[in-house]
Amino acid sequence: xxxxxxxxxxxxxxxxxxxxxxxxxxxxxxxxxxxxxxxxxxxxxxxxxxxxxxxxxxxxxxxxxxxxxxxxxxxxxxxxxxxxxxxxxxxxxxxxxxxxxxxxxxxxxxxxxxxxxxxxxxxxxxxxxxxxxxxxxxxxxxxxxxxxxxxxxxxxxxxxxxxxxxxxxxxxxxxxxxxxxxxxxxxxxxxxxxxxxxxxxxxxxxxxxxxxxxxxxxxxxxxxxxxxxxxxxxxx
Amino acid sequence: xxxxxxxxxxxxxxxxxxxxxxxxxxxxxxxxxxxxxxxxxxxxxxxxxxxxxxxxxxxxxxxxxxxxxxxxxxxxxxxxxxxxxxxxxxxxxxxxxxxxxxxxxxxxxxxxxxxxxxxxxxxxxxxxxxxxxxxxxxxxxxxxxxxxxxxxxxxxxxxxxxxxxxxxxxxxxxxxxxxxxxxxxxxxxxxxxxxxxxxxxxxxxxxxxxxxxxxxxxxxxxxxxxxxxxxxxxxx
Amino acid sequence: xxxxxxxxxxxxxxxxxxxxxxxxxxxxxxxxxxxxxxxxxxxxxxxxxxxxxxxxxxxxxxxxxxxxxxxxxxxxxxxxxxxxxxxxxxxxxxxxxxxxxxxxxxxxxxxxxxxxxxxxxxxxxxxxxxxxxxxxxxxxxxxxxxxxxxxxxxxxxxxxxxxxxxxxxxxxxxxxxxxxxxxxxxxxxxxxxxxxxxxxxxxxxxxxxxxxxxxxxxxxxxxxxxxxxxxxxxxx
Numbered sequence: 001x002x003x004x005x006x007x008x009x010x011x012x013x014x015x016x017x018x019x020x021x022x023x024x025x026x027x028x029x030x031x032x033x034x035x036x037x038x039x040x041x042x043x044x045x046x047x048x049x050x051x052x053x054x055x056x057x058x059x060x061x062x063x064x065x066x067x068x069x070x071x072x073x074x075x076x077x078x079x080x081x082x083x084x085x086x087x088x089x090x091x092x093x094x095x096x097x098x099x100x101x102x103x104x105x106x107x108x109x110x111x112x113x114x115x116x117x118x119x120x121x122x123x124x125x126x127x128x129x130x131x132x133x134x135x136x137x138x139x140x141x142x143x144x145x146x147x148x149x150x151x152x153x154x155x156x157x158x159x160x161x162x163x164x165x166x167x168x169x170x171x172x173x174x175x176x177x178x179x180x181x182x183x184x185x186x187x188x189x190x191x192x193x194x195x196x197x198x199x200x201x202x203x204x205x206x207x208x209x210x211x212x213x214x215x216x217x218x219x220x221x222x223x224x225x226x227x228x229x230x231x232x233x234x235x236x
Numbered sequence: 237x238x239x240x241x242x243x244x245x246x247x248x249x250x251x252x253x254x255x256x257x258x259x260x261x262x263x264x265x266x267x268x269x270x271x272x273x274x275x276x277x278x279x280x281x282x283x284x285x286x287x288x289x290x291x292x293x294x295x296x297x298x299x300x301x302x303x304x305x306x307x308x309x310x311x312x313x314x315x316x317x318x319x320x321x322x323x324x325x326x327x328x329x330x331x332x333x334x335x336x337x338x339x340x341x342x343x344x345x346x347x348x349x350x351x352x353x354x355x356x357x358x359x360x361x362x363x364x365x366x367x368x369x370x371x372x373x374x375x376x377x378x379x380x381x382x383x384x385x386x387x388x389x390x391x392x393x394x395x396x397x398x399x400x401x402x403x404x405x406x407x408x409x410x411x412x413x414x415x416x417x418x419x420x421x422x423x424x425x426x427x428x429x430x431x432x433x434x435x436x437x438x439x440x441x442x443x444x445x446x447x448x449x450x451x452x453x454x455x456x457x458x459x460x461x462x463x464x465x466x467x468x469x470x471x472x
Numbered sequence: 473x474x475x476x477x478x479x480x481x482x483x484x485x486x487x488x489x490x491x492x493x494x495x496x497x498x499x500x501x502x503x504x505x506x507x508x509x510x511x512x513x514x515x516x517x518x519x520x521x522x523x524x525x526x527x528x529x530x531x532x533x534x535x536x537x538x539x540x541x542x543x544x545x546x547x548x549x550x551x552x553x554x555x556x557x558x559x560x561x562x563x564x565x566x567x568x569x570x571x572x573x574x575x576x577x578x579x580x581x582x583x584x585x586x587x588x589x590x591x592x593x594x595x596x597x598x599x600x601x602x603x604x605x606x607x608x609x610x611x612x613x614x615x616x617x618x619x620x621x622x623x624x625x626x627x628x629x630x631x632x633x634x635x636x637x638x639x640x641x642x643x644x645x646x647x648x649x650x651x652x653x654x655x656x657x658x659x660x661x662x663x664x665x666x667x668x669x670x671x672x673x674x675x676x677x678x679x680x681x682x683x684x685x686x687x688x689x690x691x692x693x694x695x696x697x698x699x700x701x702x703x704x705x706x707x708x
Binding site for chain 3: 002004020022038040056058061064090092108110126128130144146148162164165166168192194196210211212214226227
């Protein structure tokens with residue numbers, strides 16, 4: 001029952017801690033939260049009540065960039081997780097992102113800094129979310145999807161498994177301007193589809209499985225193909 | 237050499253246990269099995285003889301659903317792993333699935349509850365398998381593939397890296413009926429291909445790389461494209 | 473503060489070690505290197521100076537094959553990581569690969585044996601790299617990409633998120649000859665694109681997002697579609 005809990009951490013007696021849990025300085029944990037074996041809560045993280053954190057999770061990792069990365073590391077503020085959320089095994093969540101209530105981040109998923117995730121949204125297993133992306137409430141991002149940085153995902157959006165998105169149209173260019181796609185309320189992205197930088201998918205629209213969206217999709221339209229073209233209107 | 241082994245667990249002396257291993261209540265482990273550093277074996281898991289479990293693995297995780305998930309959590313029974321199987325590092329395997337003999341589940345792969353995996357099948361690195369999927373013997377599911385729930389993969393099926401599958405055709409609809417694809421004996425799915433809900437790929441058929449299968453593929457046929465169409469017969 | 477450090481390991485006092493770190497026999501670590509909580513450094517690994525290794529990482533894992541795998545396990549030599557490199561959380565790196573200086577391997581990425589990775593290259597989050605692949609200097613392999621075995625990626629290559637590659641064209645055939653793609657200096661691969669076995673992408677060429685490259689792409693050309701065809705020349 002080897003654990004390491006910093007003296008400056010706030011860990012109520014109602015919390016359930018697994019073996020080999022590490023809690024660093026200045027962490028604040030709410031009542032009734034459970035942390036699985038081998039999980040690490042990094043310095044300054046703020047975790048709500050009744051949160052369930054599975055095994056071998058890393059919470060509140062600070063960003064570190066490689067030599068060739070174009071983003072600089074800065075102080076990103078603490079990670080915050082809302083009440084009743086669930087974090088899966090081997091997930092890696094960065095400092096500087098804020099999660100609402102009853103959010104689910106599944107196993108082996110990872111979310112970078114600067115993101116917001118609304119109440120009751122699901123980030124599926126093996127999903128990767130880059131920096132500074134905004135995710136609304138009740139969004140469902142399914143397994144193995146890649147969510148790029150500087151992207152907007154509104155309430156009730158559905159993204160099928162294995163979908164992909166980008167925030168950079170001129171990949172051979174030198175002047176970089178990152179602009180992620182915008183997915184409006186209640187739209188749906190099919191499995192293994194790809195949404196290019198700057199594309200807006202309007203309310204209730206649908207991009208078919210395996211399609212590549214190179215231009216905006218109007219509200220209520222279904223687009224399919226590589227590149228995606230109008231197929232029909234969404235059935236009522 | 238910090239370990240936590242429950243008194244009610246059965247761990248023969250012939251087992252080799254790494255540092256920081258956690259074995260919960262009522263676990264049963266066979267002779268000659270090795271468990272790597274930092275791995276967690278959850279309550280009630282049943283592991284055969286001569287199994288190799290790598291480092292930082294989570295075995296027998298119990299399901300937990302997010303607020304917006306449409307599946308309810310139920311008692312799923314124990315996880316069972318057959319003799320001579322190999323489980324990779326940082327893999328996450330749920331309770332309630334049964335693995336045959338000499339199965340390989342590679343690093344960072346994850347398999348949900350209610351699945352069966354036949355003898356000598358390979359589940360590659362970073363593969364995600366959803367609930368209630370049946371995988372036959374000697375199947376080879378390559379790296380980074382997503383296998384949906386309620387899917388059938390028969391003996392000797394090959395799935396290339398990065399392929400994807402879905403079990404839900406009406407993603408904007410409200411009445412949900414999940415029906416995963418059926419991959420018949422010895423068929424092959426190309427890299428980065430996508431197989432939609434309800435599609436059957438017959439024996440020995442082939443779906444090309446990057447293609448999207450929206451309809452059934454007859455035995456011995458090669459289909460390619462988005463959506464996939466007949467290209468030719470498989471060469472003998 | 474539970475740690476297990478083998479007596480035969482070389483760990484300078486200037487190293488910073490987290491809780492529950494395991495360092496096996498004959499490991500050699502340089503000055504000023506930091507290893508996060510729960511990380512495992514396997515036998516014989518050679519790690520440079522000022523390397524940052526995050527939490528729950530597995531470094532120097534020895535290969536193990538499943539019953540149906542066509543590759544045999546052999547002695548692959550030690551893993552070597554150059555000075556100033558950064559390794560992300562829950563990454564799994566095999567023995568027998570050599571990393572240059574200031575390399576970044578991000579969270580949840582995994583690289584098999586027999587690979588070389590040049591100075592200042594980035595291997596993104598959730599990327600999987602198979603055996604015997606050569607990666608040059610300053611390559612940027614983005615999140616969730618699958619890099620096949622026996623592949624060549626030259627200096628300054630860019631691969632967008634979720635791309636895929638294969639080293640086997642005759643997936644139903646019995647005589648296997650693996651030949652990964654060759655990506656020449658400074659070429660770029662779009663997000664979710666797929667490059668088939670044996671394809672060469674020449675210098676400065678570009679494969680569009682979601683495209684499938686079935687044939688070679690000449691220097692300075694842009695190819696798109698499934699299968700990919702010439703669209704235009706790269707703009708100067």
